[in-house]
Amino acid sequence: MTVYEVTAQLPEIAVVQERARAMATLDVIMCREPSLRYYSFDPVWSETESVASMADGSGNDYSVVFSSAGAFARGFDHESPMTPWAEDLLRLWSGLVDSVPEVFRPFLSEPAFCEHDGTLRATVCFWREASDAGWKSGVVDLPDQNNGDADGASWLFDVLVTGTAEAYREFAEEYYEMAPDLKAIQHVLDRKPLTHAVVGLLNAERRLDDLHAHIAQIGYPV
DSSP states (O other), X not given: OOHHHHHHHOOOHHHHHHHHHHHHHHHHHHOSOGGGOSEEEETTSSSSOEEEEEEOSSSOEEEEEEETTEEEEEEEOTTSTTOGGGSSSOOOOTTXXXXXXXXXXXXXXXXXXXXXXXXXXXXXXXXXXTTOSSOEEOOOOOOOOTTSOTTSHHHHSHHHHHOOHHHHHHHHHHHTSOOOOHHHHHHHHTTOXXXXXXXXXXXXXXXXXXXXXXXXXXXXXX
């Protein structure tokens, strides 16, 4: 699955945003240490924008910026043949950002998303303006890759695209070595208010009373 399949399967912006918020909430419950969490969500990244992020601790990451203009996403797979680091002089893959709409172009030089020289940290990029009927990406000549994931889009955005309790639990089993309850995961994905029971089913070592401040920062209902 490449960026073209990802953009074809992603739901509308509002659904993606709330799914990302729920995934970040699940990670707060699963992991006590903020620096070790895989998914995060900042509803006040700026005065007008919120950001969903992923970082796996091994040099791979993504960011999705949400605003009244729509949504802009970039992801980086450090093992992708499309990495800007493929040559001595950092350079984005041809076509990756050429057709990014003007309203999103400031993100191409946003320091939080760029390497030390200002090059966008990306092997995959896609977006959707508020008036668009679907998600879009640049016209990219993808390198041959036996697994069909040359740009890293498939595994980077897998849980966000799939959006199921099963997908999150599979991730949690691999990353956190824990198997949270499927119904409890679905409870969060459905954005139902957190309860002591749900938190306990997700992680028996966590207590709702200890999570209020962290969950409030994400903007999830308690």
